[in-house]
Amino acid sequence: MFNEGRSSLDCQIRNLSATGARLNFESTLGLPNTFVLEIPSRGQLVAVAVRWRKEAAVGVEFVE
Numbered sequence: 001m002f003n004e005g006r007s008s009l010d011c012q013i014r015n016l017s018a019t020g021a022r023l024n025f026e027s028t029l030g031l032p033n034t035f036v037l038e039i040p041s042r043g044q045l046v047a048v049a050v051r052w053r054k055e056a057a058v059g060v061e062f063v064e
Contacts, residue, residue: 001045002035013039020051020061028058 001008009031015022016039025031037048037060048060 001038002032005036013037014057018062020048020059022057022059024057027056028053031058034063 007030009025012024013021014024021037023037031050033050035048037046038044039046047063049063050058051061052059
């Protein structure tokens with residue numbers, strides 16, 4: 001979620017760790033460098049920062 005919760009993109013969470021994750025998207029066009037990731041299986045909302053980008057995937061780090 002981004003844009004103060006008014007925008008969102010669906011993704012698949014891959015390689016989830018204690019410090020971050022790899023996220024797969026259909027497209028990362030318009031995805032900001034910081035956003036809130038919802039992890040439904042854990043019932044969590046986590047602030048993240050993008051650390052790398054490749055075509056339809058990004059690596060994010062969990063931030064405070």
